[in-house]
Amino acid sequence: QITLKESGPTLVKATQTLTLTCTFSGFSLSTSGVGVGWIRQPPGKALEWLALIYWDDDKLYSPSLKSRLTITKDTSKNQVVLTMTNMDPVDTATYYCAHRDLGRPFDPWGQGTLVTVSS
Amino acid sequence: QSVLTQPPSASGTPGQRVTISCSGSSSNIGSNTVNWYQHLPGTAPKLLIYSNNQRPSGVPDRFSGSKSGTSASLAISGLQSEDEADYYCAAWDDSLNGEVFGGGTKLTVL
Secondary structure, three states: OOEEEEEOOOEEEOOOOEEEEEEEEOOOOOOOOEEEEEEEEOOOOOOEEEEEEEOOOOEEEOOOOHHHEEEEEEHHHOEEEEEEOOOOHHHOEEEEEEEEEOOOOEEEEOOOEEEEEEO | OOOEEOOOEEEEOOOOOEEEEEEOOOOOOOOOOEEEEEEOOOOOOEEEEEOOOEOOOOOOOOEEEEEEOOEEEEEEOOOOHHHOEEEEEEEEEOOOOEEEEEOOEEEEEO
């Protein structure tokens, strides 16, 4: 059974850097074809894909946020870390991490963590 | 503004059939498969349909998906009160080299 859980601060100040950790079980990021992605949802708005990292360390970023995002993996700890620089109140959202096999959809997802950015 | 276009809302009475549309372009739906997610507030989005029309294990056959050209649709037959949720379509976009989502459709069971 695959499970994922997001962790990190619930409140950050504008201009600060956000660091979120996705801790997972039930799969290994050293297995060929496996990836973990990040998706967010601002309150009352739609889902937005942020970043994706694969077993071979291939990294993909949303073009609109690429300059602010960094995704890394720690295979030994079963963790994926997302950092987002220069946070702004518009970045207030629930941030989800999700498992993805190459060519397949995001499934399953973590429960999400709400991050509020104060001005 | 989401890359994929969905109606913001849909509704139906118990037992009815409802459909939710998702419109994209040649770089996403036109060249890749479509997935659908069901999202209840405060919970993790759940994969409902993948590869245009495939149901994961455990998803009732009341849910079905289809795709034609640059559009896709989700159909829910025999509507039930527990189907009240937000529904999102998603697809890979070759131009953006990333996943794109629809704006979401809030389904209300009257």
